[in-house]
Amino acid sequence: xxxxxxxxxxxxxxxxxxxxxxxxxxxxxxxxxxxxxxxxxxxxxxxxxxxxxxxxxxxxxxxxxxxxxxxxxxxxxxxxxxxxxxxxxxxxxxxxxxxxxxxxxxxxxxxxxxxxxxxxxxxxxxxxxxxxxxxxxxxxxxxxxxxxxxxxxxxxxx
Amino acid sequence: xxxxxxxxxxxxxxxxxxxxxxxxxxxxxxxxxxxxxxxxxxxxxxxxxxxxxxxxxxxxxxxxxxxxxxxxxxxxxxxxxxxxxxxxxxxxxxxxxxxxxxxxxxxxxxxxxxxxxxxxxxxxxxxxxxxxxxxxxxxxxxxxxxxxxxxxxxxxxx
DNA sequence: ATCAGTGCAAAACATTTGCAGCATG
DNA sequence: CATGCTGCAAATGTTTTGCACTGAT
Numbered sequence: 255x256x257x258x259x260x261x262x263x264x265x266x267x268x269x270x271x272x273x274x275x276x277x278x279x280x281x282x283x284x285x286x287x288x289x290x291x292x293x294x295x296x297x298x299x300x301x302x303x304x305x306x307x308x309x310x311x312x313x314x315x316x317x318x319x320x321x322x323x324x325x326x327x328x329x330x331x332x333x334x335x336x337x338x339x340x341x342x343x344x345x346x347x348x349x350x351x352x353x354x355x356x357x358x359x360x361x362x363x364x365x366x367x368x369x370x371x372x373x374x375x376x377x378x379x380x381x382x383x384x385x386x387x388x389x390x391x392x393x394x395x396x397x398x399x400x401x402x403x404x405x406x407x408x409x410x411x412x
Numbered sequence: 413x414x415x416x417x418x419x420x421x422x423x424x425x426x427x428x429x430x431x432x433x434x435x436x437x438x439x440x441x442x443x444x445x446x447x448x449x450x451x452x453x454x455x456x457x458x459x460x461x462x463x464x465x466x467x468x469x470x471x472x473x474x475x476x477x478x479x480x481x482x483x484x485x486x487x488x489x490x491x492x493x494x495x496x497x498x499x500x501x502x503x504x505x506x507x508x509x510x511x512x513x514x515x516x517x518x519x520x521x522x523x524x525x526x527x528x529x530x531x532x533x534x535x536x537x538x539x540x541x542x543x544x545x546x547x548x549x550x551x552x553x554x555x556x557x558x559x560x561x562x563x564x565x566x567x568x569x570x
Numbered sequence: 571a572t573c574a575g576t577g578c579a580a581a582a583c584a585t586t587t588g589c590a591g592c593a594t595g
Numbered sequence: 596c597a598t599g600c601t602g603c604a605a606a607t608g609t610t611t612t613g614c615a616c617t618g619a620t
Contacts (some may be wrong), residue, residue: 280575315577336494377535389556398548438600473602
Protein backbone atom coordinates (compact mmCIF):
# COMPACT_ATOMS: atom_id res chain seq x y z
CA UNK A 255 0.00 0.00 0.00
CA UNK A 256 2.31 2.81 -1.03
CA UNK A 257 4.42 3.20 2.04
CA UNK A 258 3.74 6.83 3.08
CA UNK A 259 7.38 7.79 3.11
CA UNK A 260 7.28 11.52 3.73
CA UNK A 261 10.79 12.84 3.27
CA UNK A 262 11.09 16.41 4.53
CA UNK A 263 14.80 16.06 3.75
CA UNK A 264 13.94 16.21 0.09
CA UNK A 265 12.36 19.64 0.52
CA UNK A 266 15.61 20.91 2.01
CA UNK A 267 17.64 19.23 -0.67
CA UNK A 268 15.50 20.75 -3.40
CA UNK A 269 15.56 24.21 -1.82
CA UNK A 270 19.35 24.10 -1.64
CA UNK A 271 19.74 23.08 -5.23
CA UNK A 272 17.36 25.82 -6.30
CA UNK A 273 19.32 28.37 -4.27
CA UNK A 274 22.54 27.10 -5.85
CA UNK A 275 20.96 27.61 -9.24
CA UNK A 276 20.24 31.23 -8.35
CA UNK A 277 16.54 31.06 -7.54
CA UNK A 278 14.95 33.11 -4.78
CA UNK A 279 12.61 31.82 -2.10
CA UNK A 280 9.11 32.62 -3.41
CA UNK A 281 6.02 31.43 -1.55
CA UNK A 282 4.44 29.52 -4.41
CA UNK A 283 7.63 27.62 -5.03
CA UNK A 284 8.04 26.64 -1.39
CA UNK A 285 4.42 25.55 -1.17
CA UNK A 286 4.77 23.24 -4.17
CA UNK A 287 8.04 21.79 -2.88
CA UNK A 288 6.62 21.16 0.58
CA UNK A 289 3.61 19.44 -0.91
CA UNK A 290 5.69 17.24 -3.18
CA UNK A 291 7.94 16.34 -0.26
CA UNK A 292 4.93 14.95 1.59
CA UNK A 293 3.77 12.69 -1.25
CA UNK A 294 4.58 9.06 -1.72
CA UNK A 295 3.61 8.98 -5.37
CA UNK A 296 3.19 11.19 -8.40
CA UNK A 297 0.67 14.07 -8.59
CA UNK A 298 -0.70 15.88 -11.62
CA UNK A 299 -0.50 19.66 -11.96
CA UNK A 300 -4.20 19.87 -11.27
CA UNK A 301 -3.92 17.72 -8.16
CA UNK A 302 -1.09 19.89 -6.91
CA UNK A 303 -3.10 23.06 -7.42
CA UNK A 304 -6.14 21.49 -5.78
CA UNK A 305 -4.22 20.14 -2.79
CA UNK A 306 -2.61 23.50 -2.16
CA UNK A 307 -5.93 25.25 -2.36
CA UNK A 308 -7.46 22.81 0.14
CA UNK A 309 -4.37 22.47 2.27
CA UNK A 310 -5.45 25.40 4.34
CA UNK A 311 -2.60 27.74 3.69
CA UNK A 312 -1.23 28.74 0.34
CA UNK A 313 -3.26 28.66 -2.87
CA UNK A 314 -0.97 28.70 -5.88
CA UNK A 315 -2.01 29.72 -9.38
CA UNK A 316 -1.99 27.02 -12.03
CA UNK A 317 0.65 28.88 -14.04
CA UNK A 318 2.94 28.98 -11.03
CA UNK A 319 2.48 25.27 -10.42
CA UNK A 320 3.62 24.60 -13.95
CA UNK A 321 6.52 27.01 -13.67
CA UNK A 322 7.77 25.43 -10.45
CA UNK A 323 7.37 21.97 -11.90
CA UNK A 324 9.40 23.02 -14.90
CA UNK A 325 12.23 24.39 -12.77
CA UNK A 326 12.31 21.29 -10.59
CA UNK A 327 12.30 19.00 -13.57
CA UNK A 328 15.17 20.81 -15.24
CA UNK A 329 17.23 20.42 -12.09
CA UNK A 330 16.21 16.76 -12.04
CA UNK A 331 14.69 17.20 -8.59
CA UNK A 332 11.43 15.70 -9.79
CA UNK A 333 10.60 13.33 -12.61
CA UNK A 334 7.67 13.49 -14.95
CA UNK A 335 5.68 10.35 -15.57
CA UNK A 336 3.17 9.88 -18.36
CA UNK A 337 0.63 7.19 -17.72
CA UNK A 338 -1.86 8.07 -20.41
CA UNK A 339 -5.18 9.89 -19.98
CA UNK A 340 -3.47 12.95 -21.42
CA UNK A 341 -1.90 14.30 -18.25
CA UNK A 342 1.56 14.39 -16.77
CA UNK A 343 2.37 13.53 -13.19
CA UNK A 344 5.34 14.57 -11.13
CA UNK A 345 7.16 13.16 -8.15
CA UNK A 346 10.26 13.86 -6.08
CA UNK A 347 13.52 12.23 -7.10
CA UNK A 348 15.54 11.34 -4.04
CA UNK A 349 19.30 11.69 -4.20
CA UNK A 350 21.25 8.46 -4.56
CA UNK A 351 18.33 6.76 -6.25
CA UNK A 352 16.60 6.03 -2.94
CA UNK A 353 12.94 5.12 -3.18
CA UNK A 354 13.28 4.83 -6.94
CA UNK A 355 10.16 3.06 -8.15
CA UNK A 356 7.80 2.48 -11.05
CA UNK A 357 4.04 2.53 -11.47
CA UNK A 358 0.97 0.40 -11.75
CA UNK A 359 -1.87 2.25 -13.44
CA UNK A 360 -5.44 1.10 -12.98
CA UNK A 361 -7.18 1.67 -16.31
CA UNK A 362 -10.54 1.46 -14.55
CA UNK A 363 -10.19 4.04 -11.78
CA UNK A 364 -7.03 5.77 -13.07
CA UNK A 365 -5.30 5.24 -9.75
CA UNK A 366 -1.48 5.26 -9.86
CA UNK A 367 0.31 2.90 -7.48
CA UNK A 368 4.07 2.76 -6.95
CA UNK A 369 6.09 -0.44 -6.78
CA UNK A 370 9.76 -1.31 -6.44
CA UNK A 371 11.60 -4.33 -7.77
CA UNK A 372 15.35 -4.80 -7.56
CA UNK A 373 15.51 -7.57 -10.10
CA UNK A 374 13.70 -5.34 -12.58
CA UNK A 375 16.21 -2.57 -11.94
CA UNK A 376 19.11 -4.92 -12.55
CA UNK A 377 17.59 -6.15 -15.77
CA UNK A 378 16.89 -2.64 -16.97
CA UNK A 379 20.49 -1.63 -16.34
CA UNK A 380 21.71 -4.66 -18.22
CA UNK A 381 19.51 -3.72 -21.16
CA UNK A 382 20.68 -0.11 -20.95
CA UNK A 383 24.28 -1.28 -21.30
CA UNK A 384 23.42 -3.47 -24.23
CA UNK A 385 21.71 -0.95 -26.53
CA UNK A 386 23.48 1.50 -28.83
CA UNK A 387 22.06 4.42 -26.94
CA UNK A 388 23.15 6.47 -23.96
CA UNK A 389 20.44 5.73 -21.40
CA UNK A 390 19.95 8.38 -18.72
CA UNK A 391 16.60 7.40 -17.26
CA UNK A 392 13.94 4.74 -17.53
CA UNK A 393 10.24 4.56 -16.91
CA UNK A 394 8.14 1.45 -16.52
CA UNK A 395 4.36 1.45 -16.42
CA UNK A 396 2.20 -1.61 -15.84
CA UNK A 397 -1.41 -1.17 -16.94
CA UNK A 398 -4.29 -3.25 -15.67
CA UNK A 399 -6.75 -3.15 -12.82
CA UNK A 400 -6.17 -2.62 -9.12
CA UNK A 401 -7.59 -4.63 -6.23
CA UNK A 402 -10.48 -2.22 -5.70
CA UNK A 403 -11.61 -2.54 -9.29
CA UNK A 404 -11.54 -6.31 -9.17
CA UNK A 405 -8.85 -8.57 -10.66
CA UNK A 406 -11.04 -9.07 -13.67
CA UNK A 407 -12.14 -5.53 -14.41
CA UNK A 408 -9.52 -4.58 -16.98
CA UNK A 409 -12.09 -3.55 -19.53
CA UNK A 410 -14.01 -0.44 -18.68
CA UNK A 411 -17.36 1.12 -19.44
CA UNK A 412 -16.32 4.80 -19.50
CA UNK B 413 18.46 0.01 -36.39
CA UNK B 414 14.68 -0.51 -36.33
CA UNK B 415 14.36 -3.47 -38.64
CA UNK B 416 11.87 -2.18 -41.25
CA UNK B 417 9.44 -5.00 -40.77
CA UNK B 418 6.51 -4.02 -42.94
CA UNK B 419 3.74 -6.47 -42.21
CA UNK B 420 0.95 -6.17 -44.73
CA UNK B 421 -0.56 -9.17 -42.96
CA UNK B 422 -1.35 -6.91 -40.05
CA UNK B 423 -3.52 -4.72 -42.29
CA UNK B 424 -5.56 -7.77 -43.27
CA UNK B 425 -5.73 -8.95 -39.69
CA UNK B 426 -6.92 -5.54 -38.54
CA UNK B 427 -9.48 -5.24 -41.34
CA UNK B 428 -10.91 -8.63 -40.46
CA UNK B 429 -11.23 -7.83 -36.80
CA UNK B 430 -12.91 -4.53 -37.62
CA UNK B 431 -15.32 -6.32 -39.95
CA UNK B 432 -16.03 -8.86 -37.21
CA UNK B 433 -16.79 -5.98 -34.88
CA UNK B 434 -19.33 -4.65 -37.37
CA UNK B 435 -17.38 -1.80 -38.93
CA UNK B 436 -17.65 -0.92 -42.63
CA UNK B 437 -14.80 -0.32 -45.01
CA UNK B 438 -14.43 3.48 -45.14
CA UNK B 439 -11.58 5.08 -47.06
CA UNK B 440 -10.10 7.02 -44.18
CA UNK B 441 -10.00 3.92 -42.02
CA UNK B 442 -8.27 1.84 -44.69
CA UNK B 443 -5.74 4.58 -45.35
CA UNK B 444 -4.76 4.80 -41.68
CA UNK B 445 -4.53 1.04 -41.36
CA UNK B 446 -2.39 0.70 -44.47
CA UNK B 447 -0.07 3.40 -43.24
CA UNK B 448 0.30 1.85 -39.79
CA UNK B 449 0.96 -1.52 -41.38
CA UNK B 450 3.95 -0.08 -43.18
CA UNK B 451 5.57 1.41 -40.07
CA UNK B 452 8.21 -0.19 -37.94
CA UNK B 453 7.63 2.10 -34.98
CA UNK B 454 5.04 4.32 -33.37
CA UNK B 455 3.59 7.43 -35.06
CA UNK B 456 1.73 10.37 -33.55
CA UNK B 457 -1.71 11.42 -34.78
CA UNK B 458 -0.14 14.43 -36.41
CA UNK B 459 2.49 12.31 -38.17
CA UNK B 460 -0.21 9.99 -39.43
CA UNK B 461 -2.23 12.88 -40.83
CA UNK B 462 0.87 14.41 -42.37
CA UNK B 463 2.08 11.16 -43.91
CA UNK B 464 -1.31 10.49 -45.45
CA UNK B 465 -1.46 13.99 -46.90
CA UNK B 466 2.01 13.60 -48.41
CA UNK B 467 1.60 9.97 -49.34
CA UNK B 468 0.11 10.95 -52.66
CA UNK B 469 -3.30 9.46 -52.33
CA UNK B 470 -5.68 9.83 -49.44
CA UNK B 471 -5.68 12.87 -47.16
CA UNK B 472 -7.55 12.08 -43.95
CA UNK B 473 -8.99 14.67 -41.60
CA UNK B 474 -7.46 14.89 -38.16
CA UNK B 475 -10.74 13.93 -36.49
CA UNK B 476 -10.92 10.78 -38.57
CA UNK B 477 -7.35 9.87 -37.68
CA UNK B 478 -8.27 10.09 -34.02
CA UNK B 479 -11.48 8.15 -34.53
CA UNK B 480 -9.71 5.33 -36.34
CA UNK B 481 -6.98 5.27 -33.73
CA UNK B 482 -9.60 5.01 -31.04
CA UNK B 483 -11.36 2.08 -32.72
CA UNK B 484 -8.10 0.25 -33.31
CA UNK B 485 -6.99 0.79 -29.75
CA UNK B 486 -10.24 -0.51 -28.31
CA UNK B 487 -9.89 -3.68 -30.34
CA UNK B 488 -6.27 -3.86 -29.13
CA UNK B 489 -5.04 -3.80 -32.71
CA UNK B 490 -2.71 -0.94 -31.88
CA UNK B 491 -1.12 0.22 -28.67
CA UNK B 492 -0.68 3.75 -27.45
CA UNK B 493 2.69 4.80 -26.13
CA UNK B 494 3.42 7.95 -24.19
CA UNK B 495 6.99 9.06 -24.33
CA UNK B 496 6.53 12.57 -22.99
CA UNK B 497 6.43 15.83 -24.97
CA UNK B 498 2.67 15.80 -24.48
CA UNK B 499 1.71 13.62 -27.41
CA UNK B 500 0.60 10.03 -27.83
CA UNK B 501 2.03 7.65 -30.38
CA UNK B 502 0.44 4.54 -31.82
CA UNK B 503 1.75 1.35 -33.37
CA UNK B 504 0.44 -1.95 -34.65
CA UNK B 505 0.14 -4.84 -32.21
CA UNK B 506 0.93 -8.10 -33.96
CA UNK B 507 -1.05 -11.17 -32.97
CA UNK B 508 0.73 -13.67 -30.75
CA UNK B 509 2.95 -10.98 -29.30
CA UNK B 510 5.26 -11.03 -32.32
CA UNK B 511 7.55 -8.03 -32.70
CA UNK B 512 6.54 -6.87 -29.24
CA UNK B 513 9.06 -4.23 -28.30
CA UNK B 514 9.76 -1.18 -26.18
CA UNK B 515 11.24 2.23 -26.85
CA UNK B 516 14.34 4.33 -26.56
CA UNK B 517 13.54 8.04 -26.66
CA UNK B 518 16.21 10.56 -27.55
CA UNK B 519 15.57 13.61 -25.39
CA UNK B 520 17.72 15.69 -27.74
CA UNK B 521 16.09 15.02 -31.12
CA UNK B 522 12.88 13.38 -29.85
CA UNK B 523 13.47 10.35 -32.03
CA UNK B 524 11.77 7.13 -30.90
CA UNK B 525 13.68 3.90 -31.48
CA UNK B 526 12.30 0.40 -30.85
CA UNK B 527 14.20 -2.37 -29.09
CA UNK B 528 13.41 -5.92 -28.01
CA UNK B 529 14.80 -7.86 -25.08
CA UNK B 530 13.61 -11.29 -24.03
CA UNK B 531 15.19 -11.20 -20.61
CA UNK B 532 13.40 -7.94 -19.91
CA UNK B 533 10.10 -9.51 -20.95
CA UNK B 534 10.65 -12.44 -18.63
CA UNK B 535 11.48 -10.14 -15.75
CA UNK B 536 8.46 -7.96 -16.40
CA UNK B 537 6.18 -10.99 -16.36
CA UNK B 538 7.70 -12.17 -13.12
CA UNK B 539 7.05 -8.75 -11.60
CA UNK B 540 3.52 -8.73 -12.98
CA UNK B 541 2.84 -12.02 -11.19
CA UNK B 542 4.28 -10.71 -7.97
CA UNK B 543 2.26 -7.52 -7.53
CA UNK B 544 -1.25 -7.32 -6.08
CA UNK B 545 -2.60 -6.01 -9.33
CA UNK B 546 -4.00 -7.57 -12.47
CA UNK B 547 -1.47 -6.56 -15.11
CA UNK B 548 -2.77 -6.46 -18.67
CA UNK B 549 -0.03 -4.53 -20.46
CA UNK B 550 3.33 -2.98 -19.83
CA UNK B 551 5.27 -0.13 -21.31
CA UNK B 552 8.96 0.54 -20.90
CA UNK B 553 10.66 3.72 -22.05
CA UNK B 554 14.38 4.40 -21.83
CA UNK B 555 15.29 8.08 -22.08
CA UNK B 556 18.68 9.36 -23.10
CA UNK B 557 20.47 10.31 -26.28
CA UNK B 558 20.76 8.43 -29.54
CA UNK B 559 23.89 7.83 -31.60
CA UNK B 560 23.25 10.82 -33.85
CA UNK B 561 23.04 13.17 -30.92
CA UNK B 562 26.29 11.91 -29.43
CA UNK B 563 26.64 9.52 -26.50
CA UNK B 564 27.20 12.51 -24.27
CA UNK B 565 24.47 14.85 -25.44
CA UNK B 566 21.79 13.91 -22.90
CA UNK B 567 21.32 17.51 -21.81
CA UNK B 568 19.74 19.76 -24.37
CA UNK B 569 19.54 23.44 -25.23
CA UNK B 570 15.98 23.61 -26.59
C1' DA C 571 15.11 49.92 -5.12
C1' DT C 572 15.77 46.19 -8.19
C1' DC C 573 14.70 42.17 -10.29
C1' DA C 574 12.84 37.57 -9.55
C1' DG C 575 8.41 35.47 -8.41
C1' DT C 576 3.46 35.35 -8.90
C1' DG C 577 -1.46 35.61 -10.47
C1' DC C 578 -4.65 36.32 -13.94
C1' DA C 579 -6.21 36.00 -18.47
C1' DA C 580 -5.34 34.84 -23.01
C1' DA C 581 -2.84 31.78 -26.22
C1' DA C 582 -1.20 27.50 -27.92
C1' DC C 583 -1.51 22.70 -28.32
C1' DA C 584 -3.42 17.90 -28.56
C1' DT C 585 -7.61 15.65 -28.60
C1' DT C 586 -12.80 15.12 -28.76
C1' DT C 587 -17.41 16.02 -30.30
C1' DG C 588 -21.60 17.79 -33.16
C1' DC C 589 -23.47 17.91 -37.26
C1' DA C 590 -24.34 17.83 -42.30
C1' DG C 591 -23.17 15.37 -46.44
C1' DC C 592 -21.03 11.13 -48.73
C1' DA C 593 -20.46 6.30 -49.54
C1' DT C 594 -20.65 1.39 -48.26
C1' DG C 595 -23.16 -2.85 -47.84
C1' DC D 596 -31.42 3.63 -49.47
C1' DA D 597 -30.33 3.31 -44.61
C1' DT D 598 -26.76 3.66 -41.65
C1' DG D 599 -22.16 4.05 -40.83
C1' DC D 600 -18.12 6.95 -42.23
C1' DT D 601 -15.92 11.35 -43.01
C1' DG D 602 -14.74 16.24 -42.96
C1' DC D 603 -15.16 20.57 -41.06
C1' DA D 604 -15.51 23.54 -37.29
C1' DA D 605 -16.30 24.31 -32.72
C1' DA D 606 -15.56 22.59 -27.97
C1' DT D 607 -12.65 20.63 -24.30
C1' DG D 608 -8.75 20.00 -21.39
C1' DT D 609 -3.92 20.55 -20.45
C1' DT D 610 0.04 23.27 -20.57
C1' DT D 611 2.39 27.74 -21.87
C1' DT D 612 3.00 32.66 -22.27
C1' DG D 613 2.41 37.96 -21.68
C1' DC D 614 1.99 41.35 -18.66
C1' DA D 615 1.28 43.99 -14.56
C1' DC D 616 1.90 43.63 -9.64
C1' DT D 617 3.97 41.75 -5.36
C1' DG D 618 7.73 40.50 -2.61
C1' DA D 619 12.55 38.79 -1.54
C1' DT D 620 17.30 40.33 -1.24
